[in-house]
Amino acid sequence: MDTLFTTYLCEDTPDGIFTAIYDAWAARIPDGQLKLSVEDGYCFELFTEYVYVQTDLEKAVKVARSIAKKISKEAYDMVYLATLSRDPDKIDVIYRFLKLGFRYGHRVVDLQADETVCRLFDIQRNVSNEAHLFRGFIRFHHSEQGILIAKIRPKNQPLPLIAPHFADRLPEEHFVILDEVHHMGAFHERGRQWFLAPLHEDVMDRIWNSSESAEYEHMWKTFFRTIAIKERENYRCQRTLCAIRYRDYMLEFDSA
Numbered sequence: 001m002d003t004l005f006t007t008y009l010c011e012d013t014p015d016g017i018f019t020a021i022y023d024a025w026a027a028r029i030p031d032g033q034l035k036l037s038v039e040d041g042y043c044f045e046l047f048t049e050y051v052y053v054q055t056d057l058e059k060a061v062k063v064a065r066s067i068a069k070k071i072s073k074e075a076y077d078m079v080y081l082a083t084l085s086r087d088p089d090k091i092d093v094i095y096r097f098l099k100l101g102f103r104y105g106h107r108v109v110d111l112q113a114d115e116t117v118c119r120l121f122d123i124q125r126n127v128s129n130e131a132h133l134f135r136g137f138i139r140f141h142h143s144e145q146g147i148l149i150a151k152i153r154p155k156n157q158p159l160p161l162i163a164p165h166f167a168d169r170l171p172e173e174h175f176v177i178l179d180e181v182h183h184m185g186a187f188h189e190r191g192r193q194w195f196l197a198p199l200h201e202d203v204m205d206r207i208w209n210s211s212e213s214a215e216y217e218h219m220w221k222t223f224f225r226t227i228a229i230k231e232r233e234n235y236r237c238q239r240t241l242c243a244i245r246y247r248d249y250m251l252e253f254d255s256a
Helices: 014-027 057-071 073-083 090-110 115-137 159-169 201-209 214-227 235-241
Strands: 005-010 034-038 048-052 148-152 175-179 184-188 195-198
Touching: 005 014, 014 034, 014 057, 014 073, 014 090, 034 090, 057 073, 057 090, 073 090, 073 115, 090 115, 115 159, 148 201, 159 175, 159 184, 159 195, 175 201
Parallel strands: 005 034, 005 048, 148 175
Antiparallel strands: 175 184, 184 195
């Protein structure tokens, strides 16, 4: 029996995704016989040929430049945000969106009645919203070396969106933000550019355990209790404004 589908599998990074899109586009496989996905957690299927994509920075840059130049900067921003999503269908949606974009140009972002465009809007908005919340919910600890250290447990991959915010707000500080779900760290050295790096779990644990911030934590918890008005406590509203999943490393919710 002939192969019915071809699936391109790539690493779950913007560069990996853009490389897969480049290779799939060059192969000119009909849409009905093509699927793109990330390697992690993929469920293999029968009658499918799998193509494992090796991330190629040159190909990724070509795709990124083509999106910005031939469609629009707005379209590129949307696609980039979508690459950071946890949605399992994100690459297929991005690929279909780009096919529309190279056909309609900058007008593609206005085709909000199109199912693919709406789907991309939803995916990238989810990433953007989570990043926005983490900018407010992140709490830093102080290490013995004077480094600010924070840890998050996100659904998507918001570190590339969070790090620039804190680099701008804390340009004279050394800080590290750890994503324990995706095993990534955002590192910022005083007066320099921030950067991302993959981290083994044991390395993350050593970095996190190096924080010694009992005094700082006590001060923050005292402030939080002081400004609270007991008669106006509303736990239902509190859960709406600050969902429980964001509280893992928020000092004010740590009763220890």
